[in-house]
Amino acid sequence: MxxxxxxxxxxxxxxxxxxxxxxxxxxxxxxxxxxxxxxxxxxxxxxxxxxxxxxxxxxxxxxxxxxxxxxxxxxxxxxxxxxxxxxxxxxxxxxxxxxxxxxxxxxxxxxxxxxxxxxxxxxxxVLGMPGLTAYFGTREVAQPSAGETFVVTGAAGAVGSVAGQLAKLQGARVVGFAGSDEKVAFVEDELGFDACINYETTDDYGAALDEAAPDGVDAYFDNVGGEITDAVFTRLNVDASVAVCGQISMYNDEEVPVGPRKLGHLIQTRATVEGFLVSDFEPRFEQAAKRLGRWVGAGDVAYxxxxxxxxxxxxxxxxxxxxxxxxxxxxxxxxxxxxxx
Amino acid sequence: MxxxxxxxxxxxxxxxxxxxxxxxxxxxxxxxxxxxxxxxxxxxxxxxxxxxxxxxxxxxxxxxxxxxxxxxxxxxxxxxxxxxxxxxxxxxxxxxxxxxxxxxxxxxxxxxxxxxxxxxxxxxxVLGMPGLTAYFGTREVAQPSAGETFVVTGAAGAVGSVAGQLAKLQGARVVGFAGSDEKVAFVEDELGFDACINYETTDDYGAALDEAAPDGVDAYFDNVGGEITDAVFTRLNVDASVAVCGQISMYNDEEVPVGPRKLGHLIQTRATVEGFLVSDFEPRFEQAAKRLGRWVGAGDVAYxxxxxxxxxxxxxxxxxxxxxxxxxxxxxxxxxxxxxx
CATH class of the missing domain: 3.90.180.10 (Medium-chain alcohol dehydrogenases, catalytic domain)
Known part of the structure; x- marks a missing residue:
């Protein structure tokens, strides 16, 4: 040594x-x-x-x-x-x-x-904190149901990639946002998302969402925040759920002077926006990790x-x-x- | 005729x-x-x-x-x-x-x-739609508990004035925002709020909140949106609830280009933001109106x-x-x- x-x-x-x-x-x-x-x-x-x-x-x-x-x-x-x-x-x-x-x-x-x-x-x-974060954020906070549309930002990342696959396992239509063509290909081809939007080459997130999520958004798992979230907010369906997991687009900003605008969309939709920390689910980590391990072993969750x-x-x-x-x-x-x- | x-x-x-x-x-x-x-x-x-x-x-x-x-x-x-x-x-x-x-x-x-x-x-x-909106938004969505701090915007308005009084009945410390000295006096003296901030004469909403709500905000009933909501968001406590009832400060804006920023505050607090419409509670209107009538009759709710x-x-x-x-x-x-x- x-x-x-x-x-x-x-x-x-x-x-x-x-x-x-x-x-x-x-x-x-x-x-x-x-x-x-x-x-x-x-x-x-x-x-x-x-x-x-x-x-x-x-x-x-x-x-x-x-x-x-x-x-x-x-x-x-x-x-x-x-x-x-x-x-x-x-x-x-x-x-x-x-x-x-x-x-x-x-x-x-x-x-x-x-x-x-x-x-x-x-x-x-996938079997550690990021996988558990995806597990609880998707299943306990965003809660997509079969036939609903689930949108996730940071779709090629450690958390988003798992979140989208878990939403697929629940029967949702899954749409991701990712930042390169290589990531989009990974998300669509290897992870099996229904669609993935390259936010670096897309000017109009709203129009891209209208195409990828024509029935609106029922559940949104947000890792990124900012302009993508602005666009998603205007497309939330009635009783939609938003799980706020991360806001990486703003972590390096010293000050964010403007706060939560467009909240009017929550009124007409009666939507819920909820922040969460994986640590709050600690008593259930073991069960969740077992399930994730089984899905990874069976090839249901790629990473x-x-x-x-x-x-x-x-x-x-x-x-x-x-x-x-x-x-x-x-x-x-x-x-x-x-x-x- | x-x-x-x-x-x-x-x-x-x-x-x-x-x-x-x-x-x-x-x-x-x-x-x-x-x-x-x-x-x-x-x-x-x-x-x-x-x-x-x-x-x-x-x-x-x-x-x-x-x-x-x-x-x-x-x-x-x-x-x-x-x-x-x-x-x-x-x-x-x-x-x-x-x-x-x-x-x-x-x-x-x-x-x-x-x-x-x-x-x-x-x-x-007070016994109609505004009173019912205050009733369900406060008791079912914002849900302040005894000893917690409840903040309401539009505190002198039809909904906010009732919401704050219902939060008082639940034992909360109640802080309002209103737009004139006359309204502030009404809210503090006639409605019995613990404090009311005149947003027209206050430059720094955050500092005013720190004084009026020194223990942070546990429940927020928002009728107004915009900069007051920005300040409240940064002062939410763990497990805080935000009931989005109205956003009157923005109803006349043709476009609100920026959306829900500062959502990072929801992560660390695991706070929930929920829009609601009083119409969703219609099956319970009769019971709620009876209670409101009783409180008005007893002088517990002024209007x-x-x-x-x-x-x-x-x-x-x-x-x-x-x-x-x-x-x-x-x-x-x-x-x-x-x-x-």
């Missing part, structure tokens, strides 16, 4: 779109696990849009990082040493850990993973991952999220598992 | 804020009631913000009026003649009737009113009316709604009841 550990720390709070100088790769000694802790070697690291919010000083559902703090996120790793943590060296675990080669964590915050059930990377994607190699490239992977660089779940592979994979 | 009837007809579809020339006062013969119909003499006529929408060609929950159509609205009137309509001459009734001195309607669309229970005008206000005299002044009364001219329910008194009142 090397003596040096690399850890990404927040160098300063970015204003607007972050750049590389917000991330400082510190070289530090590999930490020793304290009592009840384990030392974990990072295999895969997840980068997610919500992390932008933690770089801000303001209030959010996730506590803001302090300048100098290690960045943190969902990790799949291998236990190197355990100091009474209830896991054994060689175990594969997931948890929220530092962006680092090695990190310590209390055993109570680590979850053991069976490495033979599914590729380890899926624990951060794709974009894997960036090397911890040093984690900021690239993160910043790419805001440029739509990824198809499916964006991961960083930090190391190979000793046993392979 | 005179032979000439006066009827207001839509002269043209207004663009932006309507002016008087959109209303044409036609002189016509008093109509004869057809089989099953009654002839009703108008006593009080209601003017309501939603009528602006019926002047537009576009889709809405209320069918648009055609140019040349008689304008229609809630009326309290006296039956002059019945052609097998199931009501008798002298009966007092309510229904949706023309803006006219006399109008016919099928008996099935008229509801008999006991003139001795409450002043007739209240059937168009005020702004009464404009004369059918010829109905457009003035309607247009005044968009300038905030009214305190409480805006009515037009068209005639006195033969029996008095």
């Amino acid at each position: 090397p003596e040096t550990n690399r850890v990404y720390r927040l160098a300063h709070r970015p204003e607007g779109t972050p750049t590389h100088d917000a991330f400082e790769l510190a070289e530090e000694p590999v930490p020793d696990p304290g009592p009840g802790e384990a030392l974990v070697r990072t295999l895969y690291l997840s980068v997610d849009p919500y992390m932008r919010d933690r770089m801000r000083a303001g209030e959010s559902y996730a506590e803001p990082w302090a300048v100098g703090d290690a960045l943190r996120g969902a990790v799949v790793g291998e236990v190197v040493a355990s100091n009474g943590a209830g896991v054994d060296a060689g175990d594969v675990v997931t948890g929220e850990l530092e962006w680092a080669d090695y990190a310590t964590a209390p055993g109570t915050e680590l979850t053991r993973v069976d490495p033979d059930v599914a590729p380890l990377s899926t624990r951060l994607g 794709r991952e974009t894997v960036t190699e090397g911890l040093e490239n984690a900021p690239d992977a993160f910043l790419g999220l805001f440029e739509g660089a990824n198809i499916g779940k964006q991961l960083v592979q930090v190391a190979e598992r000793e046993g392979g994979q | 005179p032979e000439t009837n006066r009827v207001y007809r839509l002269a043209h579809r207004p663009e932006g804020t309507p002016t008087h020339d959109a209303f044409e006062l036609a002189e016509e013969p008093v109509p004869d009631p057809g089989p099953g119909e009654a002839l009703v003499r108008t006593l009080y006529l209601s003017v309501d913000p939603y009528m602006r929408d019926r002047m537009r060609a576009g889709e809405s929950y209320a069918e648009p009026w055609a140019v040349g159509d008689a304008l229609r609205g809630a009326v309290v009137g006296e039956v002059v003649a019945s052609n097998g309509a199931g009501v008798d001459a002298g009966d007092v009734v309510t229904g949706e009737l023309e803006w006219a001195d006399y109008a016919t309607a099928p008996g099935t669309e008229l509801t008999r009113v006991d003139p001795d229970v409450a002043p007739l005008s209240t059937r168009l206000g 005020r009316e702004t009464v404009t005299e004369g059918l010829e002044n109905a457009p003035d009364a309607f247009l005044g709604l968009f300038e905030g001219a009214n305190i409480g329910k805006q009515l037009v008194q068209v005639a006195e009841r033969e029996g008095g009142q």
Whole structure:
């Protein structure tokens, strides 16, 4: 085991779109696990849009990082040493850990993973938080029914790609928005959406929706916000449901001076707009993950991952999220598992 | 009975804020009631913000009026003649009737009113559609609980004034927004709201809210929309509910290019925004009206009316709604009841 550990720390709070100088790769000694802790070697690291919010000083559902703090996120790793943590060296675990080669964590915050059930990377994607977010947001909040029209933004992303497929499983007509022809092809051909609109090459989202969703919109899963959401709002049907999951188009805006306009459309439609956090559904994670695993195994839910190699490239992977660089779940592979994979 | 009837007809579809020339006062013969119909003499006529929408060609929950159509609205009137309509001459009734001195309607669309229970005008206000809208929007959609903070816009208006008082009855801290010092005094002193913000003299709605609602906003009843709603959105608490009842600040806008921004606040709060129409609660109108009548009788719900005299002044009364001219329910008194009142 090397003596040096690399850890990404927040160098300063970015204003607007972050750049590389917000991330400082510190070289530090590999930490020793304290009592009840384990030392974990990072295999895969997840980068997610919500992390932008933690770089801000303001209030959010996730506590803001302090300048100098290690960045943190969902990790799949291998236990190197355990100091009474209830896991054994060689175990594969997931948890929220530092962006680092090695990190310590209390055993109570680590979850053991069976490495033979599914590729380890899926624990951060289709079988991890993004898949669960899609599951609860679609089935519990947006709630499309058979024959209804379900629209999802970020359709080629980690959450949207799963959300649309789950809506298909419920019998809905599914329309996505994605940002390139390659993504549109993936969404339509591999994920089986009924239609996907390339928002980068479409001027008139409303007209595109009228064609792709001629019967209006019954359920809307929003990861993006902004002008696409404006267009969807004017096409909501009576009793439509809007699940607000993310607003990535605005995460880098320092100020959004104008707020919720066009709410008149909610009156005539008696539609509901509801924000949600996957963490509120935690008691049901196990059941949901089992179902997702079954659907993935049966080929009912397809997934794709974009894997960036090397911890040093984690900021690239993160910043790419805001440029739509990824198809499916964006991961960083930090190391190979000793046993392979 | 005179032979000439006066009827207001839509002269043209207004663009932006309507002016008087959109209303044409036609002189016509008093109509004869057809089989099953009654002839009703108008006593009080209601003017309501939603009528602006019926002047537009576009889709809405209320069918648009055609140019040349008689304008229609809630009326309290006296039956002059019945052609097998199931009501008798002298009966007092309510229904949706023309803006006219006399109008016919099928008996099935008229509801008999006991003139001795409450002043007739209240059937168009606190005991009519506005009161019912406040009742269901507050109790079924916004749902403030004891100790929570309830905010309502249009607080001195027909709906908002009742909504805030119902929230008080539920034990909430109630904060209103209104557009003049006189309205603020009415809301705080006569209606008993905990605070009321004069939005015409306040530059920073957010700061005013921080003072009036220091614990944030748990339930929001929105009649107005726009910048006040922007400020409320950023102060929603976890699990907050927003009832969208009206958006009067935007009814005269031909186009609202920007839509629902700041939805990110719904994610961290898991808040719900829901549009509603009082008509969806029709099976429960009788129970609700009884309760409202009891509270009004007991002095738990106060109300005020702004009464404009004369059918010829109905457009003035309607247009005044968009300038905030009214305190409480805006009515037009068209005639006195033969029996008095």
